[in-house]
Amino acid sequence: MMVVRAHPLFLLGGVLQPSVLLLVVFFARGQPTGEQAARVATAVLLMAYWGSTVWQGAAILRRERLIGTLAHFMRGVRSPMLVLTGKALGASIAPALLTSVTVAVMMVLLRSPISVASPGWFVVGLVAAVLSGTALGTLLCSLFLLTRFGGQLSSALLYPVFLLAGLLIPVEFFPAGIRWLGWFVSLRWAQQFLVSASQGTPDFSALALLGLLMVVYAVAAVTSFRRIDHLARVRGTLELG
Amino acid sequence: MSWADASDRVVLAAKIGLREHLADNPLSVTLSTTWPRALLQCLFFTMLGRVIGGADGQAYTFVGSIAITITLFTLVQICDVPMRDRWSSTFYRIRSSEMPVPLVYAIRSWPLLVEGALVAVLCILLVGLFTVQFALMLQLLALVPIYLLLVLTSGAAGLTAASVALFGRAGNDVFVGNLGQYLIIAASGALIPPGRVAWLDAIGSVLPMRHGLLAIRSNLAGEPWLAHLLCEVVVGLCWGLAAVLLYTYMARRIRRNDHDKVT
Numbered sequence: 001m002m003v004v005r006a007h008p009l010f011l012l013g014g015v016l017q018p019s020v021l022l023l024v025v026f027f028a029r030g031q032p033t034g035e036q037a038a039r040v041a042t043a044v045l046l047m048a049y050w051g052s053t054v055w056q057g058a059a060i061l062r063r064e065r066l067i068g069t070l071a072h073f074m075r076g077v078r079s080p081m082l083v084l085t086g087k088a089l090g091a092s093i094a095p096a097l098l099t100s101v102t103v104a105v106m107m108v109l110l111r112s113p114i115s116v117a118s119p120g121w122f123v124v125g126l127v128a129a130v131l132s133g134t135a136l137g138t139l140l141c142s143l144f145l146l147t148r149f150g151g152q153l154s155s156a157l158l159y160p161v162f163l164l165a166g167l168l169i170p171v172e173f174f175p176a177g178i179r180w181l182g183w184f185v186s187l188r189w190a191q192q193f194l195v196s197a198s199q200g201t202p203d204f205s206a207l208a209l210l211g212l213l214m215v216v217y218a219v220a221a222v223t224s225f226r227r228i229d230h231l232a233r234v235r236g237t238l239e240l241g
Numbered sequence: 242m243s244w245a246d247a248s249d250r251v252v253l254a255a256k257i258g259l260r261e262h263l264a265d266n267p268l269s270v271t272l273s274t275t276w277p278r279a280l281l282q283c284l285f286f287t288m289l290g291r292v293i294g295g296a297d298g299q300a301y302t303f304v305g306s307i308a309i310t311i312t313l314f315t316l317v318q319i320c321d322v323p324m325r326d327r328w329s330s331t332f333y334r335i336r337s338s339e340m341p342v343p344l345v346y347a348i349r350s351w352p353l354l355v356e357g358a359l360v361a362v363l364c365i366l367l368v369g370l371f372t373v374q375f376a377l378m379l380q381l382l383a384l385v386p387i388y389l390l391l392v393l394t395s396g397a398a399g400l401t402a403a404s405v406a407l408f409g410r411a412g413n414d415v416f417v418g419n420l421g422q423y424l425i426i427a428a429s430g431a432l433i434p435p436g437r438v439a440w441l442d443a444i445g446s447v448l449p450m451r452h453g454l455l456a457i458r459s460n461l462a463g464e465p466w467l468a469h470l471l472c473e474v475v476v477g478l479c480w481g482l483a484a485v486l487l488y489t490y491m492a493r494r495i496r497r498n499d500h501d502k503v504t
Contacts (some may be wrong), residue, residue, distance in 0.1 A: 009415060009416060011416070012415075012416060012420070012423075013417050015330065016419070016420065016423050017423065020423045020426050020427045023427050023433065023438075023441070024289070024426065024432045024433055025289075025426065027433045027438050027441075028290070028293050028294070028298070028302075028432055028433045028434070028437075029293040029294065030299075147436075149270045152266070152270050152274040152275055152278075153274055154277040155274070155275075155278050156274035156275070156277060158278065158282075159278060159281035159282050159284075159285050160281060162285055163281065163288075164285070164286055168289055169285070169288045169289060169291075169292050170292070171491065172290065173288055173292065189384045225244065
């Protein structure tokens, strides 16, 4: 509750966005059932979660710079990468929990509660999605430090991912030439695994691809943060204050 | 203040509005991030309609998605116009000027209104082409004047929302603008046809876009549409009046008490 009070944007990504998307899908289309309902719920969950990750996680270092603590952050006793990872994890977990609760409550209110046949694997999928979001948030927040237009970039990244991941709109609706781009979006595999787990037939190849992309994002995050560190402390070309 | 003075001030406010807008959103950034995001959002909601209701659903959401895209500029980004004075601690200059506060912000918002209109036209052309809706695309191009009216009415609502953001807690600007946009997505009839959810219809009837979209859809169906258009004008005027009253009241309260965070 304190997090939500302190950052009203959590309400946008965690409550408002998933609620409105579910209302649109349910009332424009009619009641989805079974696997369709699970697909819609996980799609909305992941979309709202991705939106929060891009807005909250990716803004961590920019916020440090805005309030004047970035220099201390980079020169602290603890490894800045460790602190950043912790902050990114916090920025991922809070919206993930809020969004999950919102989607679950909305599905009940819309009289379409989802039954999860493999709850254990479903939780594993959610945790993997959160870790993947954490890695991505860490990567983006390092990149966004290089430009003062991070806000615009954050917002520009939302819809390409929603479209390419095939969350609410199946990739078959797009030209064949661009469908392969969705392979690099972890949300696609997260949804595939979560839907399969809810049906009791976990798709482990999707989980493996989700894990692989998480590792790729994490390596890219570490590399880009080292680059930021180099620019700031060795070359002195990145303003920290 | 003479007419010549007044017109000079209006021109100056318009120039400052453009300079501020370009400083925060250089053309290269606008063309590479903001406009593509707007077009992709329109494409997303249009294709969602196709998934939900086939070709008819896609045509329905295409008309509404263009209106939703306009709100990116007239509801979300417009909050930045007065907020720049809060961030720079320059609001005291605005409230002590001879021009009324709401008029200053209305004039400074013009680049966003123009952007909203341009992007609406681009959405009709590009999303129409991508989703192969050529006939509807041509029909909508003829109805661009109604979309221009929607730019103005939603801009009036955006300025009202911005006044709440300006005098509220820090960070409220993003929240209030986005809240307005989500309300319009859910209740304006852009995606969910009117008559399906009573409480959404009730909310939507006082929001901008709702009646204008009904006018567009009625026009497309060959039905009478002027009454809907007049309703949209009335709703827009009400939001404009609300903005005038809120800015005037807040500015007077700050002048009298001198205790607000907005300086």
